């Protein structure tokens with residue numbers, strides 16, 4: 265369903281081959297945009313999207329992915345930094361390597377991707393940056409010190425970026441999902457999933473499409489005056505962020 269009032273935009277989504285990233289890609293495609301997604305294998309994105317290989321921990325692979333996406337679809341106008349991992353351990357068992365690799369993917373990976381698209385957004389005085397954080401970044405969660413730190417850091421990026429580039433027609437916002445049905449949450453034991461469901465006011469996990477529609481709104485012209493915000497999509501779990 266493309267909006268005739270809006271020209272198709274060039275959208276880049278990291279980690280768009282499955283889960284939330286794939287649902288976001290499908291939503292932008294439904295709205296008529298030109299979509300490129302990354303996956304580490306370089307395959308697996310939805311029909312209609314260009315899938316390019318990139319590992320967000322590897323700057324050279326991001327350089328190549330952004331170049332390929334821009335050659336196909338034009339300068340990136342919307343970036344959704346979505347690629348992310350968990351490596352849960354209680355603090356006493358969490359090694360430096362676990363902390364560093366989660367932060368490197370989730371936080372530094374988002375920084376690396378932003379760096380590679382921001383110049384053309386500044387030149388065009390228009391851009392949308394949406395960072396996929398988590399309720400855990402502000403609410404906390406035992407066993408997720410690495411993940412919570414990485415996701416809280418995204419709020420700092422969005423707010424510093426808003427102050428640095430807000431006058432150039434660029435917005436930077438954080439979307440903070442709660443528990444969403446994807447491969448990531450399928451790893452949790454049934455007992456843990458049940459206990460989370462009891463804690464969520466909505467009483468359920470969400471479908472990835474419920475996050476995707478919020479991301480699409482934040483990236484739309486209608487959201488031009490929203491920047492530096494943290495938008496929860498969590499069934500009420502983190503109220504008070």
Ligand code: NDP
Nearest residue numbers: 279283284304319320346347348398441443444446447448
């Ligand atoms: P999935 O595990 O289903 O998918 C993760 C995606 O990230 C995949 O596309 C994966 O690509 C990509 N990815 C992981 N590491 C890298 C890397 N180094 N370089 C490039 N791509 C990478 O996760 P979800 O869809 O559940 O999560 C997506 C985002 O949403 C994450 O940032 C996550 O933290 C966040 N989130 C998820 C929640 C949930 O309940 N599911 C809740 C709150 C936030 P590949 O196939 O190549 O591995």
